Amino acid sequence: MHHATHATQSSATPRRLRRGIAALLLALNAAGALAQAALPTVEVFKSPYCGCCTDWVKHMQAAGFTVKVHNVDDTQAARAAAGMPDSLASxxxxxxxxxxxxxxxxxxxxxxxxxxxxxxxxLAVPGMPQxxxxxxxxxxxxxxxxxxxxEGGREKVSVFARH
Incomplete structure (x- = not known):
């Protein structure tokens, strides 16, 4: 008899635990969807032949950003249009x-x-650091x-983060 009671309790506990985990996962998923909705879309201008650019797009998507890719022949024109100086090119x-x-x-x-x-x-990470x-x-x-x-029509560059 004692064995049957133990079996009933142990099967109820995992069921409650599973329900709790399911509720927690739903809450986390909803929070993640809200956080993702709050992030603006990233528009990327890259060469159609660049693999590391494609990998960076995947990094951004994994971080929750929606990314719109534009394959362009002239990345310098895209950089100039965005207001980024050529001295910081990547x-x-x-x-x-x-x-x-x-x-x-x-x-x-x-x-x-x-x-x-x-x-x-x-922000800029000039070059292509390993x-x-x-x-x-x-x-x-x-x-x-x-x-x-x-500032006053001149570019000012400062360190934002060190990696």
């Missing part, structure tokens, strides 16, 4: 929330930019995400 340019994003900028830096809303042109999102390697090199702004 292999792709993006626009999000009124900001220009140049190169392999981590999604967390873009989220911070969108949250803090500084008066700026945007270890940046889309450029993953076993031994990443340190790199900086730069905040690009304009």
């Amino acid at each position: 292999c792709h340019t993006a626009k999000v929330g009124g900001y220009a994003i140049e190169g392999h900028v981590p999604a967390q830096d873009i989220r911070r930019l969108l949250a803090e809303k500084p008066k700026a042109v945007g 270890g940046a999102p889309g450029m993953e390697v076993p031994k990443p090199q340190p790199y900086d995400t730069l905040l690009v702004s304009r």
Whole structure:
């Protein structure tokens, strides 16, 4: 008799636990959908032949951003149109929330930019540093995400984040 009571209790506990987990997952999914809805779409201008740009797009999508890709022949024209100087060039340019994003900028830096809303042109990771999102390697090199702004018609560049 004692054994049967134990079996009833143990089967009820996992059922309650499963219901609790299901409710928690639904709540997390709803919170995730709300957070994703709040993020503006990222428009990326890249060469149709660039694999690391495609990997950066996947990084942004994994971070919850909706990404619209424009394959272009002239990434320099896209960079100029976004207001990003050629001196900070990388292999792709993006626009999000009124900001220009140049190169392999981590999604967390873009989220911070969108949250803090500084008066700026945007963020840049010049070149193609090994270890940046889309450029993953076993031994990443340190790199900086730069905040690009304009003061009196001149570009001002400062370190936004170190990686």
